[in-house]
Amino acid sequence: MKIRFVTDSGSDIDFDYADKLGIKIVPLSVTFSDDADVVHFEDRNFDLESYYKKYKTDDDFSAKTAQPNPGAFFKVYQELADEGAKEIIVVTLSSGLSATINSARLGANMLKKKDDSIKVHLVDALNASYSEVFLLEKGIRLRDEGKSGDGIANLLRAHTKNIKTFILLPSLKYLRKGGRISVTKYILGTLLKKRPVTIVNSEGKNEVAATVKETDEGIQKIIELTTEDFSRFPKQVCIIHGSNLDRAGLMEKAVKKHIKDAKIIVKCTGVTISAHTGPDVVALVSEF
Numbered sequence: 001m002k003i004r005f006v007t008d009s010g011s012d013i014d015f016d017y018a019d020k021l022g023i024k025i026v027p028l029s030v031t032f033s034d035d036a037d038v039v040h041f042e043d044r045n046f047d048l049e050s051y052y053k054k055y056k057t058d059d060d061f062s063a064k065t066a067q068p069n070p071g072a073f074f075k076v077y078q079e080l081a082d083e084g085a086k087e088i089i090v091v092t093l094s095s096g097l098s099a100t101i102n103s104a105r106l107g108a109n110m111l112k113k114k115d116d117s118i119k120v121h122l123v124d125a126l127n128a129s130y131s132e133v134f135l136l137e138k139g140i141r142l143r144d145e146g147k148s149g150d151g152i153a154n155l156l157r158a159h160t161k162n163i164k165t166f167i168l169l170p171s172l173k174y175l176r177k178g179g180r181i182s183v184t185k186y187i188l189g190t191l192l193k194k195r196p197v198t199i200v201n202s203e204g205k206n207e208v209a210a211t212v213k214e215t216d217e218g219i220q221k222i223i224e225l226t227t228e229d230f231s232r233f234p235k236q237v238c239i240i241h242g243s244n245l246d247r248a249g250l251m252e253k254a255v256k257k258h259i260k261d262a263k264i265i266v267k268c269t270g271v272t273i274s275a276h277t278g279p280d281v282v283a284l285v286s287e288f
Contacts, residue, residue: 003143003152004085006076008068008100009042010093010272011132012240023136024076026068028100030271033062042270051271052243055279063275067100073107077120081111087119087149091135091156093272094126094204121153124160126204127285129273130238130265131163134287164234165200166209166225167283168218170247197221219251219282223258226286234286236263242279243268251282262286 001022007013009027018025027043032054040046042065054061073090080088090108092101101124108120123139125132135156142152197218199209209225212218227233237255241248248266255264274281 001143002084002086003149004080004083004088005136005139006073006080006088006090006104007132007136008092008104008272009270010065010098010100010128011091011136012129012267012269012273013133013136015044021136021140024080026072026076026104028068028098028272029066030275031064031066033060034058042272046270048268048270052274052279055243063271065098065272065275067098067103070103070106070110073104074110077107077111077118078114081115081118085118087121089121089123089139089149089153089156091123091125091132091139093128093132094200095124096126096204097128097200097206098272119149121149123153123156124204125163126160126202127163127165127200129165129240129269129283130267130285131160131165131200131287133238134163134236134285135159161202162288163285164226164288165283165285166222167198167200167206167240167277167281168212168215168222168247169196169198169277170215170244170280170282171195171278197225199225215247215250215282219247219254222251222284223254226284227259230258232288233259234262234288236265236287238265238267238285240267240269240273240281240283240285242274242277242281244280244282247280247282251284255284 005023027041030040090104092104095101139152139156194211196208197210198206201207210221239251
């Protein structure tokens with residue numbers, strides 16, 4: 001095909017599904033607190049089950065992610081060019097959360113120096129996780145309808161406003177470890193037993209939308225925020241979870257009760273999200 005698609009591992013797309021759709025995935029790199037000198041890559045060989053087990057065996061365990069280097073993107077672009085691609089659409093993690101799109105841009109510049117006949121279109125998802133997959137799926141539909149690469153990219157950029165993500169953080173611990181909140185806020189929030197519900201805002205950054213004390217209350221709040229108090233309903237949703245399947249089950253039950261006609265996908269998130277939220281996170285990504 002003349003138009004091909006690329007994303008990063010922060011999209012949480014299944015590798016087999018990506019293969020089926022002809023999507024190339026550029027993995028982020030990962031380091032663990034228990035062996036910081038070893039760099040892992042969030043590729044199809046990454047052992048997600050073993051990663052989550054580390055949280056259970058080490059209370060101080062944490063993970064850090066880093067954007068792919070430009071050369072990793074260039075390599076994938078070159079592979080697609082060799083396969084006959086003339087235009088490449090790249091959907092990345094929000095620029096407000098990661099520098100991944102900068103690496104994608106630098107990789108495109110590297111390709112341009114070698115072959116300026118291949119056009120690379122960058123799409124900032126202004127979001128994370130399965131929001132990228134929703135954009136990719138729409139992009140493929142638009143390609144199959146005969147849209148140009150530039151036209152697809154513009155439509156996807158416009159469509160980002162129709163995808164919303166709300167996240168329930170069961171603990172402030174991992175935000176503190178990542179330096180995303182101050183010690184004072186961490187101590188105060190812990191004492192008050194506050195659990196933030198965050199939204200990825202229109203600038204692609206995380207901000208607190210509400211605070212709750214219990215998981216059930218948090219899930220109900222996410223449903224209310226997603227539907228704007230039950231006045232607007234998404235056509236499909238993805239329930240994102242870490243290693244806590246019970247929370248995912250509670251979210252799925254709430255979605256089935258209140259958003260009855262939506263297609264529901266349930267997905268275990270990778271390191272890119274859980275490194276900042278911890279293993280007990282649950283989130284709802286909705287496409288309108």
